[in-house]
Amino acid sequence: MKTKILSISLMALLLIGCKKGEYAESAYATADSAAVVSDDVSVAATQTVEGKQFVKTAEVDMEVKDVYGATISIEKHLISLGGFVTKSRMEAQTLSENTYNISDESSMLIRKFQNQNRMQVRVPTEKLGEFLDFINDKKVFLNSRIISAEDVTANIKLSKMEAERQAKTSTNISQLKTGKDKVKLDDDNMSQANSQKYSDEILADQLKYSTVDIYIKEPSTSVAKIPIVNTKNIDNEYKYNFFFDVKNAFVEGFYLIQQIFVFLISIWPIVLLGGLVFYFWRRRKPLANTK
Incomplete structure (x- = not known):
């Protein structure tokens, strides 16, 4: 009887020990999981303190593989969270631009550029951590991330x-x-x-929605090859035309003769008066010589 009781006691102790080991392992796993989450998102984005209210803002500067694709993805996820975009300015920063003539009629414009986008979005404050997690997954390289939580309780x-x-x-x-x-x-x-x-x-609006400023750009330089007209060759082709210019010169000379003729006709009183003066002067000269 005593041996039976001892066996039951040993089995109970073993079961209790196993349960404690499983509980400790489970607690460790939970703590490790929490550590991973806190590594991804700053405490400032998710913290809640009893009796305190915070206005939360964030600034993210990072490089992504594709600016356009990342922008569309971020906007769609933002809308799904109940947020909205207040500003989005996508542009290509031109790094260099050169033109190469490839034939008498055509040239190739080689433009090196870098795509970038500046966005300002509003996201529900309780979803800020989730939104920043989503953005973080799009990065190739994170330049900076600033998260602030201003205490506005007072x-x-x-x-x-x-x-x-x-x-x-x-x-x-x-x-x-x-x-x-x-x-x-x-x-x-x-x-x-x-x-x-x-x-x-x-x-109230600042408490309900957090403002996030996002600047994304591509780490590599993109190249655009744009076919254009060879303007230099066209300028040379039409810069001088001998036969056309000779014809114009002849016509312009004819017009010049017409203008001179019309001008002389318009001053006929002066010509007539000058002729009369010359005529009488010639008549008086022989008379003076006779005397």
Whole structure:
């Protein structure tokens, strides 16, 4: 009987030891998994602190294999998370450009360029970590990533106190006698209340959506071969045409003779007067010689 009880006790101890070992292994695996996640995303993007509220922003500068493909992929994933794009400027930065003549009629423009895109997106704050994880998978090389979490808890409390103060001020103004001063005070208080509501709306939007500035570019230089017209050869071909220029010169000379003839006709009174003066001068000269 004692031997049986001892055997049962040993089996129980072995079972308990196995369970503890499995639990310890499971706990270690969970901790290791959490470490992997925290390596991928900064704590600033996912942290939550009781009694605190944060306005979160991020800046990502990285190189990707294909700027256009990465942009489309990022935009689609952003929309699936409930976010939206506020700015996207894709452009090709030209590094060099040369033209080579390959025939009398055609040339080849060789342009070396690098594609890049600057984006600004808004993503739901609770999805910021997931979105940054997705972007991180698109990188070839990460130049920089800046994540900030600004504590705005005090700003929210101040906003509530200001709203209470304005409400109390409005009540006090309503108890005053009607007059110009009352109207001015009421108008000023309402203007302050509107400004405060506007600030509250902006802050609420910043808390709900995080702003992420993304700059992506391709690490390698792309080359574009663009067929163009050989403009230099065309200029030389039409720069000088002997027969055409001779014909134009003949025509222009004929027009010049016509213009001179028309000019002489237009000054006929002067020509006639000059002729008469010359005629009488010639007539008087022989008479002078006779004397």
